[in-house]
Amino acid sequence: MDIKKSDEELIEALVKAANAAFLSLKETTKENFYFYVFVFDEGLHPYISAWSYEALEKSIIEQQIPDDEKSWWKWDSADSPYVVYGYDEFFGEVSELLDKRALELSDDELYESEWTARIDFMEEAMKRLDASGLFGTGNERESVVINVEQVPPDDDGAEYNRAVRLNPPSILLSGYLESCETPENT
Numbered sequence: 001m002d003i004k005k006s007d008e009e010l011i012e013a014l015v016k017a018a019n020a021a022f023l024s025l026k027e028t029t030k031e032n033f034y035f036y037v038f039v040f041d042e043g044l045h046p047y048i049s050a051w052s053y054e055a056l057e058k059s060i061i062e063q064q065i066p067d068d069e070k071s072w073w074k075w076d077s078a079d080s081p082y083v084v085y086g087y088d089e090f091f092g093e094v095s096e097l098l099d100k101r102a103l104e105l106s107d108d109e110l111y112e113s114e115w116t117a118r119i120d121f122m123e124e125a126m127k128r129l130d131a132s133g134l135f136g137t138g139n140e141r142e143s144v145v146i147n148v149e150q151v152p153p154d155d156d157g158a159e160y161n162r163a164v165r166l167n168p169p170s171i172l173l174s175g176y177l178e179s180c181e182t183p184e185n186t
Contacts (some may be wrong), residue, residue: 005142006101007121013093014038014125021048022134028083031055034144034172036120036135037077041151042101044110045095046122047084049077059106075161075179079085119158122148142170157183 022036031052040046041076056074059065059081065073077083098118105114126146129135147163160180167173 005116006097009122009166010094010097010101010118011128013097014121014162015128017090017094018046018048018125019129019132019134020090022050022129024089025050025082025085029054031121035075035077035176036126036144036146038126039083040115040119040122042147044115044118044120045091045098047087047091048082049083051075051077051080051082055081062070064163068173071175072179075176076147078113078151099153119148119150123162123166130166145170145173145176147176153181154179 018038018140019061025048026033027051031054033050033052035051037049038046059079060070062075063073063079065160073079101114102110126148130141130146135141135146145163146166148157149159153159157180160177160183163173163176163180
């Protein structure tokens, strides 16, 4: 297997799937989204989540979120009503490629180097989607935070560092970073 070709094929499939899912979500809901996230969990298959201001307001009321938890809830991708949105529709090719890659790896490789590679590929996919203007441009882009998260959350600050790499400085980003595990070297 040509590793470079395989890696690029996977990145392109991630871009295609996430783009389709995020676009469908935006077009279907017509809501004002402020947070788009690509999530990777122990199931080894990525999915998207997102928060809009409308969904947040509704969720806070329905879930009776107390005031002291609202700033955390705003960024909790697992509790978004849009977690795993479009997975069955848009992520078939990604699943096939990931399963194929997994067949060639030991469990140690799968949960170590391949785990890291998949998160890196997801970050690259988000960079490409951002460069395409999917999350807005200029001032519009500054009112959106994008990231790649893992479940369970990492405790080494990688999520924080990815957010800094993927987003322009903004007040909204600062609020998000407060909810992340802070890297030791910050």
